[in-house]
Amino acid sequence: MTTHTDEILVLGATGKVGRRLVRTLRAAGRPVRAASRSGAVRFDWTDRRTWSAALEGASAVHLLAPEDPALAALFVKQATEAGVSRFVALSARGIDQVPPRFFPGMAAAEEAVRDSGARWTILRPNNFSQNFDEDVWHAPLRSGHLALPIGAVPEPFVDVQDIADVAAAVLTSDGHHGRVYELSGPRALTFEAAVATIAEAAGRPIRYTELTPEEYKADLLAAGVPEETADELNAMFATMRAGHFAEPGTGVREVLGRAPVDFATYAARAAAAGAWD
Ligand SMILES: NC(=O)c1ccc[n+]([C@@H]2O[C@H](COP(=O)([O-])OP(=O)(O)OC[C@H]3O[C@@H](n4cnc5c(N)ncnc54)[C@H](OP(=O)(O)O)[C@@H]3O)[C@@H](O)[C@H]2O)c1
Structure with a gap:
């Protein structure tokens, strides 16, 4: 049996980012x-x-x-002791703007890699385009109606393959130590415009409705979401409404030297694969 000592451990390998990252690294x-x-x-x-x-x-x-912030430093310490010399932490744009009681695991993971003594890079993506076809907004879109409390503040959705491509580059090339990359698509669009783009690509009517934060929380609780998670999601939308990360980030171009994938391209590809049929 061959024992590698230069393998890349991809956590979340079955998730939206992780499975693309595994594929990209193996390719x-x-x-x-x-x-x-x-x-x-x-x-x-x-x-x-x-x-x-x-x-x-x-x-x-x-x-x-991890969800539990206490685990981040424990894991990073164990990893460095086991021979890990490079970390790429997947975080989120605006993590330094939300109240610290929300998403504490992500803030702890950022802090743990910064304190690790190893080479580290932090990726802070905007909302993923693939949330519309592989995650939380997929079912509402298929039913023809998405409702959120975001207002007219635009969001530069990022294609998950761009995140995976950046992560792969940062994990396998030098020059990224101590960098925090803000990853987004090339332009910001409102959720209403994003849903209209998807409806056009899918060739069927899909509506977007604006909710108040209170209405959104009530919807989440009625769907069985725990109150803590509902409050966390509302805190994320409050940060978005404040416009803290409405401007496109520059990370994809900085790392890959090319433009990020546009939302309309994402929507056309997902529609062609039957995402919203
Ligand atoms: N979605 C967005 O718009 C967005 C925006 C910015 C940042 N982010 C952040 O990006 C990360 C999400 O990445 P993603 O969308 O690729 O994830 P995802 O699709 O939600 O998948 C989560 C992954 O984590 C694994 N996982 C869940 N619980 C685990 C546990 N207790 N121990 C070990 N592994 C566990 C899951 O696999 P198993 O079920 O097999 O364990 C899966 O591989 C999250 O930290 C998220 O907060 C997301």
């Missing part, structure tokens, strides 16, 4: 450990017995933040 011939609770390599934040086997042979880690 470039890099050895990858694809880890999550249901991944090829078992890794569970809440079961520390899974950590050391996941870290075996890894020299770099793509770090998805």
Whole structure:
């Protein structure tokens, strides 16, 4: 059996970013450990017995933040002791603008890699375009109606493949230590315009309705979302309404030397794959 000592441990490997990152790294011939609770390599934040086997042979880690902030520094310390010398932490744009009680795991993961003594890079993406076809807004769009409390503030949605391409580049090339990259699409558009773009690409009517934060919270609670999560999501929309990350970020071009994927291109590709049929 060959034992690698230069493998890249990808946490969240079955998720939207992680599975694209695994594919991208493997296509470039890099050895990858694809880890999550249901991944090829078992890794569970809440079961520390899974950590050391996941870290075996890894020299770099793509770090998805844990929910429990206390786990971030513990994991990063264990990883550096196991030989990891490079971290890429997937965070979020605006994380330094939301009240600290929200998304504490992400803030802790950023802090842990900064304090690690290893090379580190932080990726702060905007809202993902793929939330519309692979995640939370998919079912509402298929039913023909999305309702959120965002107002007319535009959002420069980022294509998840761009995040994966940036993560792959940062994990496998030098010059990114200590950098925080803000990742977005090339232009900001309102949610109403995003839904109209999708409706046109899908060739069917889909409506967008504006909600108050109170109406949004009531909808989430009625759908069985825990109150804490509903408040966290409302805090994220409040940060977005304040316009803190409405301007496109420059990270995709800085790292990849090319323009990010535009929302209309994303929508056309997803529609062609039948996302909203
Ligand atoms: N969606 C957005 O618009 C957006 C914007 C900015 C930042 N972000 C951040 O980006 C990250 C999300 O990435 P994503 O969208 O690729 O994720 P995702 O599609 O939601 O998938 C989550 C991944 O984490 C794994 N996972 C869940 N619980 C776990 C646990 N207890 N232990 C180990 N692994 C666990 C899941 O796999 P298993 O179920 O197999 O464990 C899966 O691979 C999150 O930190 C999110 O907050 C998202």
